Amino acid sequence: MILINLLPHREEKRRLRKQAFFAGLGLSAAVGAVVVAFGYAILQQMISAQQSRNDFLTAEIHKLEGEIKDVAGLKAEIESLKARQKAVEDLQIDRNMPVHLLNELVAQTPEGMYLKSIKQDGQSVLVSGVAQTNERVSEFLRNTAYKSEWLERPELQEIKAMTQQSKDLRDYKRLFEFSIKLSLKRPQDVSAAASGASVPAGAAPAASKSAG
Template identity: 70%
Template sequence: MILINLLPHREERRQRRKQAFYAGLGLSAVVGALIVALWLGVLQQLISGQQDRNNYLSAEIKKLEEQIKDIATLKAEIEALKARQKAVENLQTDRNMPVHLLNELVKQTPEGVYLVSIKQTGQVVAINGIAQTNERVSEFLRNTAYNSEWVEKPELVEIKAANVQTATREQKRLFDFSVRVTLKRPQDKEAQDNKPAPGAAPAAVPTKTS
C-alpha cells in the first residue's frame, strides 16, 4: 500500500519551528523566573545581614552613650572635688594673709609714719595713720604700689593736718591720713604671672613630622 502525504512539507516545517519557538520561550521564562527568584533571595539575605549590622551598631551606640554619660558624671565629680580642694587651699592661704599683711606694712612703712588702725574687708584693707609730712605719706603710697609683694593699688582716701600735743606739752603739726590697699593672694599672683604679656604672640603648637 502506498501512502501519500497530502500536507505540504513547508507547512509542517513551519509548525515544528513554531513549537520550538514556544518551547524556547517557555524555557526562557522558567530560567528568568529562577534567576529573579535567586536574585530576590540574595537581596533578602543582604538586607537581613545589613539589618543585623544596623542592630549591632545601634546596640553599640547605646553602650557608648551610656559610657559617655558615665564619663561626663565622673568629670563633673572630679571638677567638684577640684573646686572643693581649691576652696580649702584658698581658706588655708587666707588664714596666713594677716601675717603677710603685717610683715609687709612693717617693711613698706617709712620713718615718720605711724599706723593707728588697720581694718580688712575681703581683699581691701583700710589703713589709718599719722605722718610727719605729706612727703612721708607719698613715700608710703609709692612703696605699697611698686615695692610690695602682698599689697597693691594704694589709694589715698583722706589727708588732713592736725595739731598733736607731745609728751612735753608742745604742739606739733602732723597729718592724719587714710589709705586703702588691695591684698595680693598667692593664687592671684600665680594667675598674673601666667598671664601672657599684652601684644605677645601666642605660643606655637608643635607639629608632628613624618
C-alpha cells in the same frame, strides 16, 4: 509497494514548529522565573545581612553615646572637684595673710605715725591713722612701695591737717590725719618674686667673670 502520504505535510511542519516555539518560550519563561527568583533571594539575603549590620552599628552607636555622656559627666565632676580643691587650697594659702599684713605694718610704720584702723577686703587694704608730720606719711609710702615683702602699690587717699590739745590742756599739737590704700600680696606671689630675684643674684658673679 509504494506509500503515498496524503496528509498535508506543510501544515504538519507548521504545527510542529509552532509547538517547538511555544515549548522554547515556556522554557525561557521558566528559566527567567528561576533566575529572577534566585536573584531576588540573593538580594533579600544581602538586604537582611546589611540590615543586621545596620542594627549592630546602631546598637554600638547608642552604646558609645551612653559612654560619651558618662565621660562628659565624669569630666564635669572632675572639674567641679578641681574647683573645690583649688578653693580649699586658696583658703589654706590665704589664711595667714592677716598675720603677714600686721607684721608688715608694724615693720614699715615709722615712728611718729599711728594707725587707727585697718580694713582688709581680699587683697585690698585701707589703713588710716595720724602722723606727726607729712614726712612720716611719705616715709610710710616709700617703705611699703620699695621695702615691703608683702605690701605694694600704696596710694594716698587723703591727708589733712588737724590740731590736738595736749594732755595738760596748755597747748595744741599740729597733726596730720591720713588714709592710705595698699595691695597685699598673696603667698604664691611672694614666693614667685623671691625665686625670680634669686636667679639674677646667682647670675651676677657669672656675668662679672665673663666681663673680666
